[in-house]
Amino acid sequence: MVFDILKMFNDLMEFILNHADKLGAQYAEVRLEHSVDNSFILKNGNPDAAGFSSITGLSIRVIVDGAMGFSSTNRLIKPRIKEIVGDVVKTARASSRLVKKPVGLSEEKTVNTRYEIKQKTRIQDIEPDEKLSELMAVENTLEDTGINLPARFFELSDEVREKYYVNSEGTRIHSIIPRVGIFYLITAMSNGNMEQRMFQYAESGGWEAVKNWNLPEKIASEAKTLDNVLREGKKSPEGKLDLVLGPEVVGIAVHESTGHPYESDRILGREAAQAGESFVSPDMLNTRIGSDVVNVVEDPTIRHSYGFYLYDDEGVKAKKRFLIKEGVINEFLCNRETAYELGIKSNAAARASNFDREPIVRMANTFISPGDYGFEELIGDVKHGVYMKTFMEWNIDDKRFNQRYVGREAYLIENGELKHPVKKPVLELTTPAFYEAIDAVGNDLAFVAGTCGKGDPMQGIPVWMGGPHIRLRDLTLK
Amino acid sequence: MDAEEIKDKAVYVLKSALNQGAEDVIVNILVDKTHQVKFANNDIASTKTWDSVNMHVFLTLKKRIVSTLISDLSNRNVDESIRNLIKFAKSLKPSVDYHGIAEGPFNYGGVAGSCDKKIAGLSTENIDYVECAINKALNYAKRTAGVLYTTHLKDYIVSSNNIEASYERTNIEISLRAFADKNASGHGVSCATNLRDFNPGEAGKKAGEIAKQALNPVEGREGVYDIIFDPLAFANLLGHILGFASAFSVDIGESFLADRIDKVIGSEIVTLVDDGSLAGGFNSSKFDAEGVPTQRNVVVEKGILKTYLHNTSTAKKYGVESTANAGLISPHPWNAVVEPGDYGRDELFSGVNKGLYITNVWYTRFQNYRTGDFSTIPRDGLFLIENGEVSQPLSNLRVSDNLLTVLKNITALGDKREWIHWWDAEVPSLLPYVLVKDVRVTKPED
Numbered sequence: 020m021v022f023d024i025l026k027m028f029n030d031l032m033e034f035i036l037n038h039a040d041k042l043g044a045q046y047a048e049v050r051l052e053h054s055v056d057n058s059f060i061l062k063n064g065n066p067d068a069a070g071f072s073s074i075t076g077l078s079i080r081v082i083v084d085g086a087m088g089f090s091s092t093n094r095l096i097k098p099r100i101k102e103i104v105g106d107v108v109k110t111a112r113a114s115s116r117l118v119k120k121p122v123g124l125s126e127e128k129t130v131n132t133r134y135e136i137k138q139k140t141r142i143q144d145i146e147p148d149e150k151l152s153e154l155m156a157v158e159n160t161l162e163d164t165g166i167n168l169p170a171r172f173f174e175l176s177d178e179v180r181e182k183y184y185v186n187s188e189g190t191r192i193h194s195i196i197p198r199v200g201i202f203y204l205i206t207a208m209s210n211g212n213m214e215q216r217m218f219q220y221a222e223s224g225g226w227e228a229v230k231n232w233n234l235p236e237k238i239a240s241e242a243k244t245l246d247n248v249l250r251e252g253k254k255s256p257e258g259k260l261d262l263v264l265g266p267e268v269v270g271i272a273v274h275e276s277t278g279h280p281y282e283s284d285r286i287l288g289r290e291a292a293q294a295g296e297s298f299v300s301p302d303m304l305n306t307r308i309g310s311d312v313v314n315v316v317e318d319p320t321i322r323h324s325y326g327f328y329l330y331d332d333e334g335v336k337a338k339k340r341f342l343i344k345e346g347v348i349n350e351f352l353c354n355r356e357t358a359y360e361l362g363i364k365s366n367a368a369a370r371a372s373n374f375d376r377e378p379i380v381r382m383a384n385t386f387i388s389p390g391d392y393g394f395e396e397l398i399g400d401v402k403h404g405v406y407m408k409t410f411m412e413w414n415i416d417d418k419r420f421n422q423r424y425v426g427r428e429a430y431l432i433e434n435g436e437l438k439h440p441v442k443k444p445v446l447e448l449t450t451p452a453f454y455e456a457i458d459a460v461g462n463d464l465a466f467v468a469g470t471c472g473k474g475d476p477m478q479g480i481p482v483w484m485g486g487p488h489i490r491l492r493d494l495t496l497k
Numbered sequence: 498m499d500a501e502e503i504k505d506k507a508v509y510v511l512k513s514a515l516n517q518g519a520e521d522v523i524v525n526i527l528v529d530k531t532h533q534v535k536f537a538n539n540d541i542a543s544t545k546t547w548d549s550v551n552m553h554v555f556l557t558l559k560k561r562i563v564s565t566l567i568s569d570l571s572n573r574n575v576d577e578s579i580r581n582l583i584k585f586a587k588s589l590k591p592s593v594d595y596h597g598i599a600e601g602p603f604n605y606g607g608v609a610g611s612c613d614k615k616i617a618g619l620s621t622e623n624i625d626y627v628e629c630a631i632n633k634a635l636n637y638a639k640r641t642a643g644v645l646y647t648t649h650l651k652d653y654i655v656s657s658n659n660i661e662a663s664y665e666r667t668n669i670e671i672s673l674r675a676f677a678d679k680n681a682s683g684h685g686v687s688c689a690t691n692l693r694d695f696n697p698g699e700a701g702k703k704a705g706e707i708a709k710q711a712l713n714p715v716e717g718r719e720g721v722y723d724i725i726f727d728p729l730a731f732a733n734l735l736g737h738i739l740g741f742a743s744a745f746s747v748d749i750g751e752s753f754l755a756d757r758i759d760k761v762i763g764s765e766i767v768t769l770v771d772d773g774s775l776a777g778g779f780n781s782s783k784f785d786a787e788g789v790p791t792q793r794n795v796v797v798e799k800g801i802l803k804t805y806l807h808n809t810s811t812a813k814k815y816g817v818e819s820t821a822n823a824g825l826i827s828p829h830p831w832n833a834v835v836e837p838g839d840y841g842r843d844e845l846f847s848g849v850n851k852g853l854y855i856t857n858v859w860y861t862r863f864q865n866y867r868t869g870d871f872s873t874i875p876r877d878g879l880f881l882i883e884n885g886e887v888s889q890p891l892s893n894l895r896v897s898d899n900l901l902t903v904l905k906n907i908t909a910l911g912d913k914r915e916w917i918h919w920w921d922a923e924v925p926s927l928l929p930y931v932l933v934k935d936v937r938v939t940k941p942e943d
Contacts, residue, residue, distance in 0.1 A: 060826070062749055065594040068555070068826045071585055072566040073578070076549070087543040093568035094550060106546060106620075113621035114534065114541040117628060122543075147588045155590075170750025170867075206750035206867060213867045215750065289537045291642035292674035292684070293920040295859075295876070375547055412864035414895075417876045421893045421941045425864050425872075443864060447895070448942040475535065475644050475920050495942045 024053050024075070024183050025193060031097060032185050035079055035104055040187060042108040044081040046124065048186035050332060051077040052374035056178035059147070061154040063171055069147060076374040079104060083111040085121025087356075091375035125358035125365050127335050129189040134329045136196050136322070138225025142177045145226045150175055153229060154201075160235035161205070166246045169213075170206040175199075175229070182332075190334035196327065198481060199228050200468060203238060207245035214245045215411065216427060221468035221481060223327040244428050248440045255444035255496060256431065261404035262446065262456075262491045263397050263432065266465035268410050268424055269387055270484030274469065276450040277315045278385040278484075280419035281342045281350070282368070282473075283357035285380075293475045295417025298450065299348065301361060308348050309454025312390055315343040317352060319367065319383030325468045326383030326482040328370070333378055335367040342385075346454070354380050372478035379474050387486030390460030397459055397490045399435040405444050405496060406430045406437060423447040445497035456494050461487035498528060498550055498570075500653075500663065506570055507655045510554060510579060515657060517583045519556040521598045522657040523787060523825070526552050530649045534623050537642040539631055541624065555598075555786075555825050556582060560591035564825065596813035599787040599823075601659035606790065608664075610777035613691035616667035617649040626671065630701035634675040637705030638683070643673035644920075645697070652782065660788030666690065668779060671697045672919040674877070675704035680714055680892060683707025684729060684857045684877045688779050688918045688925065707856050710890065711878035717891035719940045723852035723908075724896070725845060725882065726931045730855045732917035733873065735833045736924035737861055738900060739771055742796050742804075744811035745827035746866075753869030753900055754802055762802045763904035766838055769797040771806060773821060773831030779916055779925035780831050786823040791831060794820045800905075806830060835928035838910025845911055845930050847885035853938065854880040854887050858896065859921040869900035872939075897939045906934045 032049045039047035053075045060067035076093035088111030090103050115121075154173045161168055177199045184192045200221030207214050218241070222228045264272070280297040284290050317340040319328050329337050333355050341349045353361065354369035357380060369378035398406065405426070412425040424446045431438040466485035473480070498506075507524040514522045533545040552567040552575070563586045567578045627645050634641045648668040655661045670688035677683075685703035689695040726734075741752035754762065763769075773791030775781050782791055787809055795803055807815065808823030822828035846854070861873040873896050881889040911929030918925040 062594065065592045066562070066590050067592060067594065068562040068564050069585065069589055070564045070566075071581070074566060074568050076568060086541060089543055089545040090548070091546075092548040094548060095569075099548075103546070103548060107544075110532075110544045110546065110621060114544045114624050117536075117541045117624060119540050120538070147585055148590065151589060170748070172749035172751070204750060204866075213865060215865050215867065287538075288640070288642060289542055291537055291640075291676070292644060292672060296679070375549070377543065377545065412862045412870070412872060414860035414862045414872055414874055416874045416893070417859060421874065421895065423872060423895060423897075423939075423941070445897075445939075447939055449893075452942055475533075477920070497939070 022053060024051060024181055028095065028183065031095065031100060032183065034097065035100060036185060036187050038101060038104045039081050039108060042105065044083050044108055046082040046187055048080050048184065049077055050371065050374060051183045052180060054178055054180045056176065057150065058174060058176040059151050059154060061158060061173045064158050066151055078374050079107055080377065081107055081111055082122055083108050084115035086111040086115035086118045087122045089377045122356060123359040124355035125363065127355060127365055130330065130334055130336065131191045133193040135194065136223050136327065138197050140226040142179060142197055142199065142226050153234065156235045157238050160239045161242055164239050164242050166242050167208045168205055168242060169208050172204045174202045184332065184334055186334055192330050192334055194330065196223050197225055198223050198325065199226065201234060205242060207242060207249060209246060209249040212249055214249050216241050216245055217411065219468045221325045222323050223325060224323045248428065248442060252440040252442040255405065255429065255441035257496055259493055259495055261401045262494055262496065263401065263404065263406045264489050264491065265408035266485045266487060267467050268407050269486035269489055270467050271410065271413055272424065272453060273315050273387055273486060274382065274385050274482065274484040275415045276419050276422050276453060277342050278317065278382040281352055282380045283351040283353045283361060286351060287357055287360060290473065294473045298418040298420040303348050306348055307346050308343060308451060309346040310457050311346040312460050313343055313346045313454050313457050314388040315385065316340065316388050317342055317382060317385050321384050324384045324466065324483045328383065331367040331369040332371045333365065333369040335365045335369065337367040340366050352380050352382065354378060370480055372480050376474065376476065376478045381473065381480050382471060382482050384466065384483040386466065386484060387460060387489060389462050389464045389487040392459045392461045394461060394463065394488055397461055397488055398432055398437060401432045402434055404432040405441060406432055407444055407446065420450050422450060422453065446494065447497060448494060456491035457489050458492045459490040461489060463487045503528065503653045507653055510552065510575055511655050511657065513576065513579050514554065514556050517579065519558055519583065521557040523555040523598060524552065524655050525786065526550065526653045528651040532623055532647045534627050534645045536627055536631065539641050554582060556586065557595065558583065558586040560595050561586045561589040562592055562595055563589065594814065596810040598656060598658055599660065599789045599809045599819060601788060603788065603790050605662055605783050608774060608776065608781045608783055611666045611690050611781055613667045615692050616647050616669050619647050623647060626697045630671055630673050630697035633698045633701030634673060634705035638675035638677040638708040640676040641673055643671060645671045654784060654788045656788055662784050662788055664783040669695045670918055671700050673700050673704045675708040677708040677712050681708050681711040681890065682877045683711060686729065686917060686919050688916045690777055690779060694777065707878040712890065714890035714892040717894040717940060720938055721935050722938050723849050723932065723934045724936045725849060725852065725854045726933065727856040728915045728917050728928050728930060730858045731928060731931045732922040732926040733858050733861055734903065735835065735926050735928060736922055738769065739796065739830035739833040739924055742806045742830065743828045744805040744807050744815060747805055751866045753867060755867060757802045760802055761800050762901060763797055763800040764907045765800045766910055767797055767800050767904055767907050768795065768836035770795050770834040770836065771822065771830040771832065772834050775832050775834065778832040779918055782831060785821045786825050789819050789821040789823065791821045830924050833924045833926040835910065837912050837914050837929045840909050840911050842911055842930060845909055845932055846882060846887065848909065849882045850884060852882040854882050871900060872897040893940055895939050896936060898937045903933055903936065906936065908932050908934050
């Protein structure tokens with residue numbers, strides 16, 4: 020059966036806008052989502068519960084007397100919807116007595132459009148056993164390595180998410196985005212010691228993406244790395260030294276310490292009790308935060324990226340954002356509400372993880388722009404240092420100032436050459452110290468996928484993060 | 498949907514699945530009405546309502562395990578979903594790790610104090626509670642942000658193995674952060690299943706008081722400290738610890754508790770309980786996801802790990818009884834409970850000559866789940882303790898240690914407990930102040 024959301028729900032959505040208007044809402048929007056998803060678990064060689072779901076629901080957002088109201092439901096029956104519209108308007112109006120600063124939205128162009136990521140091999144056409152076989156192939160390849168891996172967990176997931184967004188200003192956007200991903204956690208053991216690797220591959224696209232990842236070879240290679248660290252790894256050097264970071268570490272660092280603190284809702288205090296605030300304030304725009312080789316970009320429009328979209332969840336056209344330009348704070352991520360408060364236009368950062376979540380300011384794909392250095396050049400100019408290729412433990416404080424990354428795969432650098440693996444190098448430093456120490460940026464570029472958490476209730480949102488290899492001078496490693 | 502409609506729908510799906518060849522079948526319908534008031538900068542940021550009915554169907558076919566979530570409960574859609582689910586199951590491989598679901602019937606006791614119809618009837622009154630909490634905080638601080646939730650949940654379950662039960666619960670909670678300055682904040686929560694136990698003013702007062710006390714922090718020093726964790730702070734770690742007790746986490750290598758049953762994992766004063774049957778428990782339930790009546794599980798008794806958390810299948814694999822913690826894929830804790838100690842709050846602090854008082858933490862992450870190596874970051878008021886007194890506010894420190902070490906180094910527990918549940922303490926917890934000696938604390942390079 021073809022599920023035509025426009026045909027089925029267009030009238031209902033127009034009714035909601037009209038009814039909200041009739042009840043006195045100054046603004047209304049409706050976002051309907053229909054998602055079909057599948058997930059497969061392989062746990063220590065055994066298939067665990069496989070799941071699929073097909074869910075349809077909508078959310079309504081209104082502004083009444085300067086107050087914002089939001090409601091969502093999966094009970095898509097007109098009489099029930101009519102009650103919900105009445106309730107959301109009533110509750111917003113009641114809350115307006117405590118609203119000292121009325122909510123406003125930046126003025127944006129209205130849009131009427133449709134876009135889609137085309138799949139070369141449709142997820143819907145792949146039988147469940149073939150999807151599970153992909154995981155079994157990884158399992159078999161790991162077994163062939165002969166490495167002692169006492170725990171192996173893999174979860175393969177896919178979804179096709181269709182959205183129809185309408186608002187009272189006339190915008191109408193229909194989109195279809197398929198996504199695929201795999202998450203895994205493997206544990207390697209040798210001589211009573213254990214090392215672990217947790218990682219995620221994910222992008223927007225069809226089944227062809229999974230085939231392109233070449234999972235059996237990649238994950239077997241990770242297992243060999245863990246084994247090598249266990250057998251050959253030595254204590255990491257401590258104290259002042261130079262550091263080369265791989266794209267995976269660069270990605271998490273820019274996501275955590277540029278992307279998040281440049282989210283304008285954090286800067287303005289809206290997420291203060293949950294994800295926190297920011298060490299960055301509006302008056303820090305155009306001030307220096309790092310060395311002049313640092314350029315941090317945020318770009319939702321990268322085709323097939325995990326954070327891909329062309330219009331955000333407020334109907335604003337997506338574009339590339341330059342958060343740091345040549346070491347200077349250049350731009351914050353905004354939705355319409357925060358852009359209005361800052362007196363600027365939205366740069367289309369409003370995202371919601373599902374129909375039942377409010378759109379809030381989010382990242383999409385965050386990375387350091389590539390520079391001129393080859394990997395050999397970066398390493399070649401280090402007398403005493405560490406190359407941290409990947410990480411396991413990380414965290415950052417709620418102002419995004421005090422950050423820490425603990426290496427998973429790392430190597431000693433001596434006189435410009437890579438030596439033996441080192442165990443658990445700890446980089447713990449402030450955000451300005453990180454960006455000021457970058458003296459060279461590689462000419463490569465790679466991304467890793469992640470599910471970024473923010474919002475209350477929690478919204479896990481698909482993102483990419485990455486960059487080239489970079490070099491940092493004269494930092495303390497623990 | 499009323500109770501009869503829900504029951505009829507669940508039974509219809511159960512019969513349909515069995516007729517199409519399914520063996521073990523569980524149908525669970527959840528009706529959820531939740532309200533939220535979100536506030537920031539002393540203003541209401543938004544009001545929200547969620548209104549949903551969802552049906553979860555779990556079934557097996559010759560040891561092939563599948564599940565689905567259905568939101569459109571029309572007979573046409575439900576029929577199609579079950580047909581698809583059976584087809585889905587047929588195309589999979591069997592799991593040798595699957596050992597069945599619970600066999601009923603069971604006698605269910607009630608869970609006292611779990612449902613307050615006054616909470617279910619609240620609407621715009623929620624804004625008054627928020628105003629009360631904000632005003633209390635503003636007696637000490639300048640700025641507040643937070644969230645208030647009310648939830649009314651109806652849960653109905655029927656299975657192929659003689660299970661039929663229903664349950665209804667309400668919750669009300671507020672989580673408020675107060676700022677006396679950009680770098681001086683405090684956090685308070687109040688969470689309850691009935692209005693009588695809900696105290697938004699107290700949450701606001703605590704947040705405000707800590708914020709005021711946290712004014713003018715100085716950079717902390719790296720080192721090894723005796724630390725008093727506020728219940729809000731330790732709840733974050735406790736949620737991780739009880740989560741790692743899930744047999745699923747143990748199986749996939751995501752637990753430092755693996756291979757430690759009957760071994761010492763904490764000091765003698767540490768008794769950790771998971772209790773889904775607790776009267777007035779914030780996340781209590783009459784039954785788990787298989788319909789097994791919930792119970793009190795002593796996970797750690799006087800420092801010794803006694804059990805993992807199980808559903809029927811993982812329990813059979815481990816040769817024990819289910820602990821009524823299904824999760825059909827992954828068993829989970831209901832309410833994390835720390836048995837109290839003997840120390841009054843003042844007595845606890847007076848026993849620390851030089852240490853730290855951590856009022857809240859967030860962003861706990863692990864270098865190795867099997868060893869328990871982790872770090873977590875204090876947020877909100879963080880204070881030096883000198884000669885038994887809370888003194889200088891500090892900033893920019895991180896707890897970087899090992900969970901086993903932390904549990905083994907617990908030397909004193911408070912005699913009063915608080916319910917904690919907020920954004921970064923997802924497992925509802927009932928716990929006292931916790932004193933841990935010799936904890937490694939690190940700081941960032943400038």
